[in-house]
Amino acid sequence: EPEVTQTxxxxxxxxxxEVILRCVPISNHLYFYWYRQILGQKVEFxxxxxxxxxxxxxxxxxxxxxxxxxxxxxxTLKIRSTKLEDSAMYFCASSVGLKTRFTDxxxxxxxTRLTVL
Amino acid sequence: xxxxxxxxxxxxxSEEAFLTINCxxxxxxxxxxxxxxxxxxxxxxxxxxxxxxxxxxxxxxxxATYRKxxxxxxxxxxxxQVSDSAVYFCALSTSYxxxxxxxxxxxxxxx
Numbered sequence: 001e002p003e004v005t006q007t008x009x010x011x012x013x014x015x016x017x018e019v020i021l022r023c024v025p026i027s028n029h030l031y032f033y034w035y036r037q038i039l040g041q042k043v044e045f046x047x048x049x050x051x052x053x054x055x056x057x058x059x060x061x062x063x064x065x066x067x068x069x070x071x072x073x074x075x076t077l078k079i080r081s082t083k084l085e086d087s088a089m090y091f092c093a094s095s096v097g098l099k100t101r102f103t104d105x106x107x108x109x110x111x112t113r114l115t116v117l
Numbered sequence: 118x119x120x121x122x123x124x125x126x127x128x129x130x131s132e133e134a135f136l137t138i139n140c141x142x143x144x145x146x147x148x149x150x151x152x153x154x155x156x157x158x159x160x161x162x163x164x165x166x167x168x169x170x171x172x173x174x175x176x177x178x179x180x181a182t183y184r185k186x187x188x189x190x191x192x193x194x195x196x197x198q199v200s201d202s203a204v205y206f207c208a209l210s211t212s213y214x215x216x217x218x219x220x221x222x223x224x225x226x227x228x
Contacts, residue, residue, distance in 0.1 A: 004160070006160075031214060033214075033215075033216075035216070041220070042218050042219065042220050042221070043161070043206065043208075043216075043218040043221075044218075045215045045216060045217065048214060048215060056214075056215055058215075091160060091161065093161075095214065103149045103166075103168040103210075104210070104214055105151075105163050105166065106163075106214070106216060107163070108153075108160040108161040108162070109160050110158070110159055110160040111160055
């Protein structure tokens with residue numbers, strides 16, 4: 001069964017460094033998402049992406065964050081200058097892209113645990 | 118704004134016990150409702166969903182009914198197994214597909 005994959009599974013970085021988290025969505029899916037979960041807190045929406053542009057973003061997704069689909073398979077989340085509070089599990093998801101988006105099922109990857117020291 | 122509230126956890130049950138995890142929501146418009154499950158070391162997997170009022174989602178013995186009048190989507194299973202031990206998330210989606218999650222409920226099932 002097709003699945004969403006993410007690399008790396010765990011990333012440790014120093015405060016102020018740039019990180020890139022990578023995701024390979026399911027191949028025929030058109031919509032891509034990033035979510036994060038700070039330890040002990042809810043899973044929070046960051047951004048959705050369609051047709052090579054952001055379709056929606058949360059207030060968390062500030063200028064330090066960016067997303068890109070650099071080729072036909074990868075979807076990346078870049079954090080330009082990491083802060084301690086960016087430490088979290090980051091989940092990538094993708095969906096087929098039904099006409100009624102709100103009924104669409106999102107398929108999640110296993111996550112990347114980001115630790116900022 | 119949209120929000121989802123799940124019952125406080127964790128929940129600990131013996132095998133073959135009945136499970137209920139409560140979920141209520143607040144949303145503008147008419148959301149779709151989802152239950153996702155996260156097994157240890159894995160990502161979130163869709164367990165079931167319902168897209169309109171009175172729909173019942175079901176999968177692997179789990180069920181949940183979309184109750185618009187009580188804005189609820191409670192998860193139930195008649196007889197849990199040790200393999201059901203996981204974290205369960207209730208979520209909703211509105212027009213642009215963004216998922217809003219509850220805080221998650223940790224379920225532990227003992228033999």
